[in-house]
Amino acid sequence: MNDDPYSDPEIAELYDVLNTWADSDEFYLDLVMRSDSxxxxxxxxxxxxxxxxxxxxxxRLVGLDPAQAMLDVGRRDRSDIEWTSGDLTTVRYDREFDLAIMSGHAFQELVSDEELRRNLAAVRAALIDTGRFVFETRNPGARAWEQWTPEFAVEIPHPDGGVIWDQNDVELPVVGDIVTFVSRCTSPTFEGVKTTRSTLRFLDQTSLNGFLCEAGLAIEAQYGFWDRSPVSDSSPEIITIARRD
Ligand SMILES: C[S@@+](CC[C@H](N)C(=O)[O-])C[C@H]1O[C@@H](n2cnc3c(N)ncnc32)[C@H](O)[C@@H]1O
Structure with missing residues (x-):
C-alpha cells in the first residue's frame, strides 16, 4: 500500500479528471489574478x-509540492510557472509574495503540531508586509469523513473511454482530529486496483486560530463556504484569509 498517493505518476495523471474546476478554484483564481507574485x-x-x-x-507564479509526479503534470501544460519540488520546510522564501495559497485541502496534510508550526512560520516569512495567506480546511463539525465509506464510491467516465472507480474507507473509530482512510481506485489506465492510505488533520476553528495567532498571522476573514457565508458549527469549510501581523 502506498502512503503517498500523489507520488504515483498514474494517480497524478488522473488528478485533474477526478478534481474538476469548482467554485473553490474560482475563489482562489480571483485572488491570484489580483496579486503580482x-x-x-x-x-x-x-x-x-x-x-x-x-x-x-x-x-511570478510559484507552485511548490513534494510530489514530483504532480508537478510533472502541471509542467507539461505550462512551463512558464516555477514548478518547485519540496515543501516549506525544505524550500525557504523571504518576503517574496503578495499571496500564498493552500487549496484543495492541502493544509490538512499538515498533521502534527510541529509541522503546522513550521509551515505557518515559513509561509509568514514568505509574504511581503502586506501579503496574505489564504487556505481552507474542512470543518470537523461537518464530519466529511462519514461519507468516506465504501457505499459512497464514485464512478467517473475516463476521457479516453472506460470508467474510473474510486472508493474510500475511513479507519474507525476516528479519535481526536486525525482521520486516516484507505482509498482504492481502478482506471482503464491502471493494471489492477491502486490502494493508498492517507492521514489528514481536521483542526477546529479555535485550534486553527490559535496556531495562526502563535505564528504571527492575523485573521482578516473566515468563511464557512465559497459563497463567503460565515463559519457555523456544521459549515463544510473553514476558509481563512490571514495577513502578516
Ligand atoms: C489534495 S492535493 C491538492 C492539490 C492542489 N492544491 C489542488 O487544489 O488541487 C494535496 C497536495 O498536497 C501535497 N502535500 C502533501 N504534503 C504536503 C506538505 N507537507 N506541504 C505541501 N504540500 C503537501 C500533495 O503532494 C498534494 O499534491
Missing amino acids: VLDVGCGTGMILRTARYRGHHG
Whole structure:
C-alpha cells in the first residue's frame, strides 16, 4: 500500500479528471489574478496557477509540492510557472509574495503540531508586509469523513473511454482530529486496483486560530463556504484569509 498517493505518476495523471474546476478554484483564481507574485503551497498539478497564466497573469507564479509526479503534470501544460519540488520546510522564501495559497485541502496534510508550526512560520516569512495567506480546511463539525465509506464510491467516465472507480474507507473509530482512510481506485489506465492510505488533520476553528495567532498571522476573514457565508458549527469549510501581523 502506498502512503503517498500523489507520488504515483498514474494517480497524478488522473488528478485533474477526478478534481474538476469548482467554485473553490474560482475563489482562489480571483485572488491570484489580483496579486503580482503568488506562492501555491501543495499546488499539486497547479490547475489554479495554470489557469491564471491562460487568463493573462504576467507576474511570478510559484507552485511548490513534494510530489514530483504532480508537478510533472502541471509542467507539461505550462512551463512558464516555477514548478518547485519540496515543501516549506525544505524550500525557504523571504518576503517574496503578495499571496500564498493552500487549496484543495492541502493544509490538512499538515498533521502534527510541529509541522503546522513550521509551515505557518515559513509561509509568514514568505509574504511581503502586506501579503496574505489564504487556505481552507474542512470543518470537523461537518464530519466529511462519514461519507468516506465504501457505499459512497464514485464512478467517473475516463476521457479516453472506460470508467474510473474510486472508493474510500475511513479507519474507525476516528479519535481526536486525525482521520486516516484507505482509498482504492481502478482506471482503464491502471493494471489492477491502486490502494493508498492517507492521514489528514481536521483542526477546529479555535485550534486553527490559535496556531495562526502563535505564528504571527492575523485573521482578516473566515468563511464557512465559497459563497463567503460565515463559519457555523456544521459549515463544510473553514476558509481563512490571514495577513502578516
Ligand atoms: C489534495 S492535493 C491538492 C492539490 C492542489 N492544491 C489542488 O487544489 O488541487 C494535496 C497536495 O498536497 C501535497 N502535500 C502533501 N504534503 C504536503 C506538505 N507537507 N506541504 C505541501 N504540500 C503537501 C500533495 O503532494 C498534494 O499534491
